[in-house]
Amino acid sequence: MQGGICGANWPANLATGSEKPMADILSFRGDPHRATEMLLPWYASGQLDEDDRAVVDAHLSQCDLCRAALERERRLKAQVAGLPVRADLGWEKLQRRLAPDRAARRLPLPRTVLTWPALTAFAAAQAALLLGAVTLFRPQGPQAAYRTLGAPAARGNGNLLIMFRPDTPEQEMRLVIGRAGARLVDGPTAAGAYVLDVAPARRENVLADLRTRHSVVLAQPIEAAP
Amino acid sequence: METVETAGRVEVGARARADDDLRLLARIRRRDLKAFEALYRHYQPRLTRFLMTLLRRPHLVEEVLDDTLLVLWDRPDSFAGRSKLSTWLFTIAWRKAMKALRRQDEPIEDPFADSRMSPDRSPEQTAGDQRMRAALLEALAALSPEQRAVVDLCYFHEIGYREIAQIMDCPVDTVKTRMFHARRHLRRELAGEFGDWI
Structure with a gap:
């Protein structure tokens, strides 16, 4: 040629x-x-x-x-x-390199990063406990008829539970709640969670949006007591 | 002209990507693991391809790839902003790959083995393109690592010659010359069976 x-x-x-x-x-x-x-x-x-x-x-x-x-x-x-090249390497593999045991030898990563999965698990467990408590102690129908302004029961029951990252500034929390069109009805609890109230028809969309936010660790629906 | 318009679109897309990269890097400096994951997921396929073409040893590619991307997490401040982040990453990958190549002297695994026999395609369908691919892969394998790197950076990653010169730390004319020799070799190797096509 x-x-x-x-x-x-x-x-x-x-x-x-x-x-x-x-x-x-x-x-x-x-x-x-x-x-x-x-x-x-x-x-x-x-x-x-x-x-x-x-x-x-x-x-x-x-x-x-x-x-x-x-x-x-x-x-x-x-x-x-267009030549296909085998590329079966990935983030999950690298994450294993970031795991505490290896990181201790190779990577002096900050504690906040290394303990993040544990923190999340702990936060989720706390939220589950809170969810149980909220459901258990939810004011019942007949009581609502007697509530007065200013009394604790006057607050809405809330239909959504949210937990922010521990280092989230207060301004960011207000922004997230405001953009969700939600009303804060309880919290912070001992576990650091908040109970929000949003229009039931919007709740799924709001939850989906909240879960994409970097500052939100957990966003869960609270179902009405039977 | 079509080429000018294409170049314009490429440039706008590249600028937007470069801005995104810098935003993510700023978050990484604040130890945001999600930002690191986002950059990792964006660059991992590109760097894997580059390294696989260059090194042709999967275990070595994995090591160099992770070492390269971990620089982002471990030493984000070492990026001084004198180039695009992508150029910086390819530069690190190139240096680490060449260092790894120098200390290796083992048989090369075939990174393309999986692609040669695809059970999804009939023998008739595969015959032509498989023969072409096989010939092309053999021809690529005969190139020097430097030539393979330029071919991959130019053809697949569509990186300009000045940027490639930065990545490989060599004069621009050397990049053009490497590409010239590489293409000439590929064309010659494919000349017999695929002469009309190539």
């Missing part, structure tokens, strides 16, 4: 096809034909500097052979880029 796309006479050192040290560095700036050949890979991916692109554009507009070469270049690029 002809090595030079335009049938140009290539320097003898190109005939080997192998790379040698600096002696083989090619510079064809004076020859747009060859300069185009050198730049085609980046032209094909839209990665050329403006000046170089102008040189290639100008040359392509008058050289059929180089336009054909560009098409071949695009096909070669697509084939190489």
Whole structure:
């Protein structure tokens, strides 16, 4: 196969096809034909500097052979880029490297990071306890008829439980609750959780939104007592 | 022109990505593990591909990949902002890979073995593209690591020659020359059976 796309006479050192040290560095700036050949890979991916692109554009507009070469270049690029490469390495594996036992040897990570799963588990357990307590001690229907303004029972029952990260600023908490269109009806509890009240029709959407927030550790529905 | 418009879109997308990267890095500096995970998940496939092409030894790739990305978590302040974060990561990966290559002298596992025989495709379907892939892989394997790196960075990652020169710490003309030799070799190796195509 002809090595030079335009049938140009290539320097003898190109005939080997192998790379040698600096002696083989090619510079064809004076020859747009060859300069185009050198730049085609980046032209094909839209990665050329403006000046170089102008040189290639100008040359392509008058050289059929180089336009054909560009098409071949695009096909070669697509084939190489499409080669599947095994890539079964992942975040889960790296997380194991971040695990406390290994981290102690290799990675002096801060305690907040290393203990985060444990913190989350603890927070979830506390929230579950709170959820049970809220359900157990929920004011019953008949009592509601006698409640007065200012009395604890005057607060809504709440239908959503939320727990923020321990380091969440108060301003962020207010923002999250406000954006959820929720009303704070109880908390903070001993476990640091809050009970919110939102319109029942919106609750699922609000929960879904809360769970995407970085500052929220836990957002759970509280079901009405039977 | 189509090429100019494509280049414009690529540039806008790249700028947005670079901004996202910097925001995530700022969060990593505040020890935000989720931000680290986000960057990891974005760059892991790209770096894996690059390293697999370059090193061709999965166990080595895994080691270099994790060592590279952990620099983000362990020493985020070592990124001085003189380049894009992606360039910085590829630079670290390149250096660590070359260091790993120098201390290795073992048989190369085949990172493409799984891709050569696909049970989902009929023999008729696979015949052409499998032959092409096999020929291409053999041709790539014969390139130097430096040439394979340039080919992958240019063709797959679509990184410009100046940025590749930064990553590989060499002159821009060296990048162009490596690419020239690599393409010439690939074309020659594929010339027999796929001469019309390539």
